[in-house]
Amino acid sequence: xxxxxxxxxxxxxxxxxxxxxxxxxxxxxxxxxxxxxxxxxxxxxxxxxxxxxxxxxxxxxxxxxxxxxxxxxxxxxxxxxxxxxxxxxxxxxxxxxxxxxxxxxxxxxxxxxxxxxxxxxxxxxxxxxxxxxx
Amino acid sequence: xxxxxxxxxxxxxxxxxxxxxxxxxxxxxxxxxxxxxxxxxxxxxxxxxxxxxxxxxxxxxxxxxxxxxxxxxxxxxxxxxxxxxxxxxxxxxxxxxxxxxxxxxxxxxxxxxxxxxxxxxxxxxxxxxxxxxx
DNA sequence: ACTGTGGTGAGAATCGTTCTCATGTTGCCC
DNA sequence: GGGCAACATGAGAACGATTCTCACCACAGT
Numbered sequence: 330x331x332x333x334x335x336x337x338x339x340x341x342x343x344x345x346x347x348x349x350x351x352x353x354x355x356x357x358x359x360x361x362x363x364x365x366x367x368x369x370x371x372x373x374x375x376x377x378x379x380x381x382x383x384x385x386x387x388x389x390x391x392x393x394x395x396x397x398x399x400x401x402x403x404x405x406x407x408x409x410x411x412x413x414x415x416x417x418x419x420x421x422x423x424x425x426x427x428x429x430x431x432x433x434x435x436x437x438x439x440x441x442x443x444x445x446x447x448x449x450x451x452x453x454x455x456x457x458x459x460x461x462x463x
Numbered sequence: 464x465x466x467x468x469x470x471x472x473x474x475x476x477x478x479x480x481x482x483x484x485x486x487x488x489x490x491x492x493x494x495x496x497x498x499x500x501x502x503x504x505x506x507x508x509x510x511x512x513x514x515x516x517x518x519x520x521x522x523x524x525x526x527x528x529x530x531x532x533x534x535x536x537x538x539x540x541x542x543x544x545x546x547x548x549x550x551x552x553x554x555x556x557x558x559x560x561x562x563x564x565x566x567x568x569x570x571x572x573x574x575x576x577x578x579x580x581x582x583x584x585x586x587x588x589x590x591x592x593x594x595x596x597x
Numbered sequence: 598a599c600t601g602t603g604g605t606g607a608g609a610a611t612c613g614t615t616c617t618c619a620t621g622t623t624g625c626c627c
Numbered sequence: 628g629g630g631c632a633a634c635a636t637g638a639g640a641a642c643g644a645t646t647c648t649c650a651c652c653a654c655a656g657t
Binding site for chain 4: 341376377
């Protein structure tokens with residue numbers, strides 16, 4: 330049970346990862362990797378852009394941040410709760426609200442099953458203009 | 464009503480646009496711009512890649528094709544029906560089924576209204592493995 | 598045919614993202 | 628407390644999709 334152990338952590342707590350986590354804690358809308366990189370610089374830390382990308386990808390993989398794509402296909406991130414959810418995002422200021430929709434989850438699974446599709450996942454984002462920006 | 468006429472076609476039927484339309488008619492899954500460009504070449508036509516991009520963007524704008532982003536953020540297109548719908552896409556072979564979900568439309572509008580968001584739009588795609596690829 | 602407004606294409610330019618690889622850190626066993 | 632192997636980092640190069648530039652071409656209406 331040593332060589333076949335799949336539980337190898339492989340993630341070490343480094344200064345850089347702490348800086349990224351700290352930056353993520355500082356906002357609650359979606360930001361691009363470059364914006365997050367800038368934020369870290371503003372906090373007086375120095376972390377390479379490549380490391381920011383690597384760390385964000387790892388956090389997304391671990392389910393600790395949400396990653397989605399804006400209209401230009403650019404990846405944007407934000408920290409998130411650990412339950413499955415979707416987002417209601419303000420098109421103007423970026424304000425984001427997490428929403429849950431068990432009915433939607435059920436619907437997507439039903440539709441997929443109906444067509445024989447397996448191993449289902451889905452993306453759902455809602456965009457609008459928030460009360461502040463009306 | 465001449466200078467303010469918003470109905471100016473501004474779109475001319477050229478050999479290139481016909482070639483793109485023809486290529487789009489030849490498949491019913493989502494393809495990248497480069498793949499569509501290759502398809503056109505295989506059909507014996509020659510159209511610049513930039514023109515393919517321009518034409519696809521115009522068609523998407525006009526609602527004649529759907530454009531979405533794959534997991535890498537790359538834009539992919541396919542021709543579509545003109546009613547609002549979503550897609551069930553095979554992660555492996557790209558086979559695509561258009562699906563409609565009035566309930567989802569209602570749900571997104573309700574959620575948005577509940578939080579005071581206006582001018583709502585949404586994106587929803589379902590990914591899975593189709594029966595063929597199981 | 599003539600002309601002006603779009604349209605086109607080759608290649609350069611952008612820009613987000615990933616890769617390379619030499620160097621710095623960390624965890625850990627002694 | 629030292630030593631080592633594995634993992635992490637960063638600077639910059641490389642990549643790849645998309646857009647821009649700009650000189651040239653084609654369509655539509657006279």
